[in-house]
Amino acid sequence: MNPADVGAIFAIPLRRGTARVGAIDMYRRTPGWLLDAELSTALKIADIATSALLTASNTGADGEIDEMWLTTLPGNRAVVHQATGIVIAEFGIPAEQALARLRGYAFVTDRLLDEVAGDLVAKRLHPRVIDR
Amino acid sequence: MSGQSESGGAARERELLLAFVDMADTLVDDYDVVEVLHRLADYCVSLLGASAAVLSLSDQRGGLRLMASSPERAGLLETQTEQGPSLEAYLTGELVQIDDLTTATTRWPEFTPEALAEGFHTVQAVPLRLRGQIIGALNLFGRDTKLGPRNLKVARALADTATIGILQERAIRRGEVLAEQLQRALNSRVIIEQAKGVLSHAADLPMDHVFPYLRTYSRDRNLHLHDVANDIVRGHLEPGAIVDAHKARDRHQPRSAP
16 A cells, blocks of 8 residues: 555554553545444454454464454453453463463363353462463 | 432532532543542442442443442443443433333343342433433442432433543544543453452452452552552552552541441
8 A cells, every 4th residue: 555545544552451462553545533333343353353462472473373263252341351360460470471371271171261260250260270 | 328318408519519529620630530430430329329320331342341330349230231221321322211120121131130139129321422422321220219300410410520521522522532532441441350350369359359459549649540450460569568558548547348
């Protein structure tokens, strides 16, 4: 895209609480703000990208991202964020890694992230089992 | 207890006035979004007689996110962002009012039983409006009686004042600024939830007990809740410091448990 053709740029941070993985830049030929539906789509794309990148950061440079991460919208329930905090406190790791471990654990045990998070918050599951 | 009681005279007038001043301060002062919304929810309970108040903001993805609740426990009714009076008020822009929740079990099959189990029998959900846009909802729960028309009007006015301040009305004529501010507010709530997780695990406290620790620590030091939560999650602030401060405070000014 020729810089002269850029009418608008939309930059959306890829973050979940304190976990930050970057930003997504979107370019459009026509100037002006987004319609509600366009903004909604852009934010959902950023949500999915955040999840995918958080997972990738856990599997390493050669880790392939399972299609599942790209097709499921990330859980946004309070328990997931609280469970992230529990894993941070247990291992002294940053939020990015804590979230990645949680998602990885849910994936290998074939459970929903919400369920695993709920178990951690209710103390039915100790975070030490999520040592990956 | 009765939300209808409009008596109480001058003392009550003064309390209301102070509440408005407090909410309006967001227009000129440095403020923390989540803290302001919690204070608003607290006023709905302490001054207007609601049994519980829950504030949700638009996630701009077609849904709502829970931002603040009073008492904190009312926030556990998390299905209300997916179903129930808040979502309906947000989507329709109209007041949603139910005098007897037992008649609303088919309307909201998941929300209603949860609300009834908490002892709530009435709901009044008010859309939060700003410049023709609806950016969220305030839901007032009642155990027995709902708010009378005058108190409901005050609740709306308080919510409008807070909304205008928080979203800096003058700046948000531009959609991108509204999006930035709303998204930042939503993320602030996520940081606080993460900090609650750290604090709960590190100090071995139940999850639904730790929020007041964060809040009083921030208020006592004139710090933003957002910054304190951020420091805890990033390991710049020891969870022990928060707990110790809370204990020390309790020793000096005994107050009932949260």
